[in-house]
Amino acid sequence: MRKALMAGNWKMNKTWAETVVLAQHISNQSTEQWSDLDVVLCPAMPNIKAAYSVLEFDHAPIAVGAQNVHWEESGAYTGEASVGMLAELGAKYCIVGHSERREYFAETDEAVNKKAKALIAGGLIPIICVGESLGIRDDGSFIDYVCAQVRAALAGLEGSNVAKSVIAYEPIWAIGTGRTATPEQAQEVCAAIRATVAEMFDTETAEAIRVLYGGSMKPENVAGLMEKPDIDGGLIGGAALEAESFVYLVNACLD
Numbered sequence: 001m002r003k004a005l006m007a008g009n010w011k012m013n014k015t016w017a018e019t020v021v022l023a024q025h026i027s028n029q030s031t032e033q034w035s036d037l038d039v040v041l042c043p044a045m046p047n048i049k050a051a052y053s054v055l056e057f058d059h060a061p062i063a064v065g066a067q068n069v070h071w072e073e074s075g076a077y078t079g080e081a082s083v084g085m086l087a088e089l090g091a092k093y094c095i096v097g098h099s100e101r102r103e104y105f106a107e108t109d110e111a112v113n114k115k116a117k118a119l120i121a122g123g124l125i126p127i128i129c130v131g132e133s134l135g136i137r138d139d140g141s142f143i144d145y146v147c148a149q150v151r152a153a154l155a156g157l158e159g160s161n162v163a164k165s166v167i168a169y170e171p172i173w174a175i176g177t178g179r180t181a182t183p184e185q186a187q188e189v190c191a192a193i194r195a196t197v198a199e200m201f202d203t204e205t206a207e208a209i210r211v212l213y214g215g216s217m218k219p220e221n222v223a224g225l226m227e228k229p230d231i232d233g234g235l236i237g238g239a240a241l242e243a244e245s246f247v248y249l250v251n252a253c254l255d
């Protein structure tokens, strides 16, 4: 049985002080039952340590993640941060290949692959984002497109590491739009992602890797999505910026 994973991607939101407040509110509402799943907060890079400190002080069953990383250990890469630097801040996870990074910062499949490899080598868990635009959805080639992203991201990795990694299916047309994929649409692609992992590695790896859905996940639609066999959790944007809605989404994953 795969452990559910609920991750909040705060994107470029919340100041240092607001990060402390939100992390504290979420921590206050967490329960021991949250240890049955993995809960992750991904604040903006400068605020990772702030969130980590709050959660660590409380011994909260909540981990911290980053939203981006560079694959080199150090060097002349102005504006970037390495895996080791993120680990020092307390990060256990890191999002890579988010569609916003692919679109606005020209993050390629090759870069996603290098980042995933570097994260695994450094002991962090990559949350690898894939997903199609509305144009690709409408022309019907979305399964091929998403599975090609998965193949590129996981190329050259070992199955044992892939098993511990996370893939997030985030259709671009559902991000921040309020237009969620239906549970059936999300399940179809998440199942295809798992089948791709089985083809590349083996059934055991495919059964172990966690596949999340992301894109306007909220209290009204979480139950329907989580019912689906190949959806193991969520990568949540807007609804992760309020403690109440995020806590609701996490609790919805508990039996």
Ligand code: 13P
Binding pocket: 009, 098, 170, 174, 175, 176, 177, 178, 214, 215, 216, 217, 235, 236, 237, 238, 239
């Ligand atoms: P929303 O939940 O705001 O649609 O964002 C999804 C997302 O991009 C998470 O990474």
